[in-house]
Amino acid sequence: MKAFADLFQAIDQSTKTSIKVAALTDYFRTASDDDKLWTIALFSGRRPKRAVTTTQLREWASEVADVPLWLLEESYSIVGDLAETIALVLPPSHTRSNLSLTQWIKFLGELATLEPEQRKERILQAWSQLEPTERFLFNKLLTGGFRIGVSQKLMTRALAKAVDQDEATIAHRLMGGWTPETVTFQSLILDDDPTADLSRPYPFYLAYQLETEPEELGQLENWQAEWKWDGIRGQLVLRGGQHHLWSRGEELITDRFPEMARSLDFLPDGTVIDGEVVAWDGAQPMGFSTLQQRIGRKTVPKKLLKDAPAILLAYDLLEHNGQDLRDAPLRERRAQLEALIAPLPDDTPVRLSPALHFEDWQSLTDQRATARDHKAEGLMLKNLDAPYLAGRKKGDWWKWKLDPLTIDAVMIYAQQGHGRRANLFTDFTFAVRNGDDLVPFTKAYSGLTDAEFRKITQWVRKNTIQRFGPVRQVTPHHVFEIAFEGIQKSPRHKSGVALRFPRMSRWRHDKPMSEANTLDDLNAMLETYG
Amino acid sequence: MNGALIFTDKGIYCPAGDFYIDPWRPVDRALITHGHADHARSGHQRYLATHQALPVMHHRLGDIQSQGIAYGETQKIGDATVSFHPAGHIPGSAQIRVEVGGEVWVVSGDYKVTNDGLSEPFEPVKCHSFVTESTFGLPVFTWPSQAEVAKDLNQWWADCAADGKTAILGAYSLGKAQRLMKMLDPSIGPIMTHTAVEATNAILRTQGYDLPETIAVTQDTDAKAHKGGIVIAPPAALGSNWAKKFGPVSSGFASGWMRLRGIRRRRAADRGFVISDHADWTGLLSAIKNTGAENIYVTHGYTDIFTQHLNNTGYTAQVVPTEFGDTDQDSEDAA
Numbered sequence A: 001m002k003a004f005a006d007l008f009q010a011i012d013q014s015t016k017t018s019i020k021v022a023a024l025t026d027y028f029r030t031a032s033d034d035d036k037l038w039t040i041a042l043f044s045g046r047r048p049k050r051a052v053t054t055t056q057l058r059e060w061a062s063e064v065a066d067v068p069l070w071l072l073e074e075s076y077s078i079v080g081d082l083a084e085t086i087a088l089v090l091p092p093s094h095t096r097s098n099l100s101l102t103q104w105i106k107f108l109g110e111l112a113t114l115e116p117e118q119r120k121e122r123i124l125q126a127w128s129q130l131e132p133t134e135r136f137l138f139n140k141l142l143t144g145g146f147r148i149g150v151s152q153k154l155m156t157r158a159l160a161k162a163v164d165q166d167e168a169t170i171a172h173r174l175m176g177g178w179t180p181e182t183v184t185f186q187s188l189i190l191d192d193d194p195t196a197d198l199s200r201p202y203p204f205y206l207a208y209q210l211e212t213e214p215e216e217l218g219q220l221e222n223w224q225a226e227w228k229w230d231g232i233r234g235q236l237v238l239r240g241g242q243h244h245l246w247s248r249g250e251e252l253i254t255d256r257f258p259e260m261a262r263s264l265d266f267l268p269d270g271t272v273i274d275g276e277v278v279a280w281d282g283a284q285p286m287g288f289s290t291l292q293q294r295i296g297r298k299t300v301p302k303k304l305l306k307d308a309p310a311i312l313l314a315y316d317l318l319e320h321n322g323q324d325l326r327d328a329p330l331r332e333r334r335a336q337l338e339a340l341i342a343p344l345p346d347d348t349p350v351r352l353s354p355a356l357h358f359e360d361w362q363s364l365t366d367q368r369a370t371a372r373d374h375k376a377e378g379l380m381l382k383n384l385d386a387p388y389l390a391g392r393k394k395g396d397w398w399k400w401k402l403d404p405l406t407i408d409a410v411m412i413y414a415q416q417g418h419g420r421r422a423n424l425f426t427d428f429t430f431a432v433r434n435g436d437d438l439v440p441f442t443k444a445y446s447g448l449t450d451a452e453f454r455k456i457t458q459w460v461r462k463n464t465i466q467r468f469g470p471v472r473q474v475t476p477h478h479v480f481e482i483a484f485e486g487i488q489k490s491p492r493h494k495s496g497v498a499l500r501f502p503r504m505s506r507w508r509h510d511k512p513m514s515e516a517n518t519l520d521d522l523n524a525m526l527e528t529y530g
Numbered sequence B: 001m002n003g004a005l006i007f008t009d010k011g012i013y014c015p016a017g018d019f020y021i022d023p024w025r026p027v028d029r030a031l032i033t034h035g036h037a038d039h040a041r042s043g044h045q046r047y048l049a050t051h052q053a054l055p056v057m058h059h060r061l062g063d064i065q066s067q068g069i070a071y072g073e074t075q076k077i078g079d080a081t082v083s084f085h086p087a088g089h090i091p092g093s094a095q096i097r098v099e100v101g102g103e104v105w106v107v108s109g110d111y112k113v114t115n116d117g118l119s120e121p122f123e124p125v126k127c128h129s130f131v132t133e134s135t136f137g138l139p140v141f142t143w144p145s146q147a148e149v150a151k152d153l154n155q156w157w158a159d160c161a162a163d164g165k166t167a168i169l170g171a172y173s174l175g176k177a178q179r180l181m182k183m184l185d186p187s188i189g190p191i192m193t194h195t196a197v198e199a200t201n202a203i204l205r206t207q208g209y210d211l212p213e214t215i216a217v218t219q220d221t222d223a224k225a226h227k228g229g230i231v232i233a234p235p236a237a238l239g240s241n242w243a244k245k246f247g248p249v250s251s252g253f254a255s256g257w258m259r260l261r262g263i264r265r266r267r268a269a270d271r272g273f274v275i276s277d278h279a280d281w282t283g284l285l286s287a288i289k290n291t292g293a294e295n296i297y298v299t300h301g302y303t304d305i306f307t308q309h310l311n312n313t314g315y316t317a318q319v320v321p322t323e324f325g326d327t328d329q330d331s332e333d334a335a
């Protein structure tokens, strides 16, 4: 476990991408295959089965640390992480275990077969043999969640370097429904076996916001324009007579959208489609909030299925007849997609996201202004000659949103509301990122539904770091889209800007903090609209 | 058993002596535990503090009317007898003992019970009522030994030097900065200081505190001339333009808050060192126990939780709302 703990510390302590990648690369060059595989699994959100309940862990830790349970709970609510809280309150260890990561995971696996008393004994024993970071990691393995400061992208880059392969190839191999029990490092990373996992999606290609005038994109006829839909990005994989729907967060959401099962009746095997999942009223997408009701549910009640039916608005074809099309230019992929989807009947759960006709950039600008009428957020501009790339890459895909005055910000302070919402936290302070600092720049107190306020209130209670009278400093974690009508210079504010009518336009459950906007973004907006 | 000290909206007040301790609103006579901004504020008519604390207070507060007192020396103020005793927090810091008609109170200001090798070491003082801080009043806050942290700190510095990077360490300019300097191994390289830190250094050196040799970084300093060096600077300077003159750097931040991963990540230095001038959980509990006090008044920090714990373990404790610890960003940096 020491090597893994050292890796974790190197990653966790640094804010510099280069250092993180170097530490990971080094680890992937030196660790055992089993440890590498588990590390990849853990860093990509896969985890061992839970062997004990967190209630048991709390009780045992309270006992060993001689800290009353209520005090442990209070500490937890401040620290915000149970694994960390327990690691911090336990007395220092005196002996040192030299089990590897894989051996510890095996140790956890064996717990399931033991009597509760023996389980407890084993865990106390483990705690007494691990140094603080190892103990924290061990607790993380015990409690499940394993979010640390490294994106899958960084891990992929390091792994690609370590095994001397292409980053996109590795990214693709890491996708899908594998577990460390079902594959080996050799089979997952090194062997070339395209049929290894039929459900495996392709890494999504992500667009940047267009910051220049579209004229600067060059030749009009090299570009395709589509509506930018306000739904969730999805990839529909049809292989081996089965269908799988993946979200951009690489989450399998097949069960949440049972409508998609019918796509097997219309589309041939060996088809992978990139598109946007939206709630559909038969002619147009319904609002994002309607779709949101669907996202939160693992199983869908019949009524909801009827009130908020979902479809996939298809905009790209990544695989056809089992052939990976990603290297082909969009022009070609699009032609094949249209040939495939256009003839399908209206009630198919997959529909074509239309390409817009335009004679010049001005006519496109005019169409963009009507995006709201089409229930779209603006336009997408895609280079017709470009292949389908992996990840966020500049140059070929641009989002050209209708209303640019929104910013994704991190909530850092919370305060209780008044009157009807007196028992809820409704007044929040938001920050943008600056390097790895957070710079507060606006307050906002409206825009969420009561249900959302209730949810965030519960969260605030559990994640308060510090109280300053009625103001609570919370763990920076949640990202909200802040919409506003204007932006001005303001020396009175720390950030140097003041917003007009700021409100929370959306709770970005889908965005980690690392994807919130930066102070540079804010200043750029000031430059443009101030 | 009450009345020697009372809690007012201007600060902790002694009616028998007509003085305040660390008041946050302007008063006639203020007894000051130590020179940090949340305890030593401007605007009072008269100040009383230890001889060791005064020079820095003069530097920070300008022309104030002040009187010094030695540790352990008693002074009569009205019907109260007061004395100052080392709090171990920063150089010159004191707990203030107030006795009125046989009733003894101790206001500890900020304190830590371990010896940092620079500050006058904490001395427990028996009392009936003890006013304690609770900045780190949670069981998750326990500090590694200073020797352990010093080892990590020097290792980091040596690694930076070997990588051709300048180590830049953010620390509050009064107390923490000097303590860290003393923990450094000067054989690794030169120790450089931001002018804010150096100003405090100069004052403390004049007072006779033994600090290692430092190079003050001024406008004219060729920052890159001192290869393998470490820079001690206020935390705000860390990500600033000022830091850019050193070329490639690795940043460190030293605070008790670095114990928590979330805060470590929010501060986003390359390295966080768990080192605090406040007592940790066990330090707080042992200090309280050693006073023999029954009545405990809890000021800044995790007051609610800490107070509940004290009440559950046999003390009579209550939260005292103060304005310590929340003047500005400094409070977190100083911790």
Ligand SMILES: [Zn+2]
Binding pocket: B034, B036, B039, B089, B110, B334
């Ligand atoms: Zn202080």
Ligand SMILES: [Zn+2]
Binding pocket: B036, B038, B039, B109, B110, B300, B324, B325
């Ligand atoms: Zn204080």
